[in-house]
Amino acid sequence: MLKVLYFARLRESLGTSSEELELSPALRDVAGLMERLRSRGSPWSDELAPGRTVRVSVNLEMAEAATPLRDGDEVALFPPVTGG
């Protein structure tokens, strides 16, 4: 299982703060996860459209499209940060 967290604007527009997903041959890296989420249609396909800036972390480290996902990983999706 994969734990997926959503923060800030994404959490509100997607209407969820976390969920669990089953890994599959199509879902084994960050790019695959994004594809899977976009396939749900609006608002997922809008908020996670390729042109939108969405940051992804895997196990508390910033990740890229090619970052692999493994069972038990914690993935988070969030907008660019605005602290300080």
Added chain:
Amino acid sequence: MTVRVQTADFDAGAEILGLRRGDPKIGAIASFIGLVRDVNDGESVKGMILEHYPGMTEKALEEIVSEARSRWEILDALVIHRVGPLLPTDQIVLVVVSSAHRGEAFAACEFIMDYLKTRAPFWKKEDTAQGSRWVDARASDDRSAGRWEQEAEVPAIRPSR
């Protein structure tokens, strides 16, 4: 080296005293305090809520402090960042750096703030007269953080821009 994420306010004087007390090697302390303003992007701000990613935020801050430590000869550093509801004039963030000489303290303090702005997972949601809105990241913050990449080879020099 200390990193704290908290809802409570902080006392900069007490924190600085705690950092420097009894260490005769410290010749300089640089500190920065970020505050909530009552205006942003042309709209009046009544208040804000700061959200973070528990676990990752602390880890990111620790990595930023550790990066500063590898670049400059600093003796100690402290970062306190508040989360939750905040009002105009409230303190948001405190960065304190101690070193033997001022150059390292100034540079490391500014570096930590610049990296914090672009790398630590915090998000601001402002409450304005027009309703609440998530604050967008600024390109100028990316530029401020980016200049440290070029200056990595001359660590003790403070940027002129």
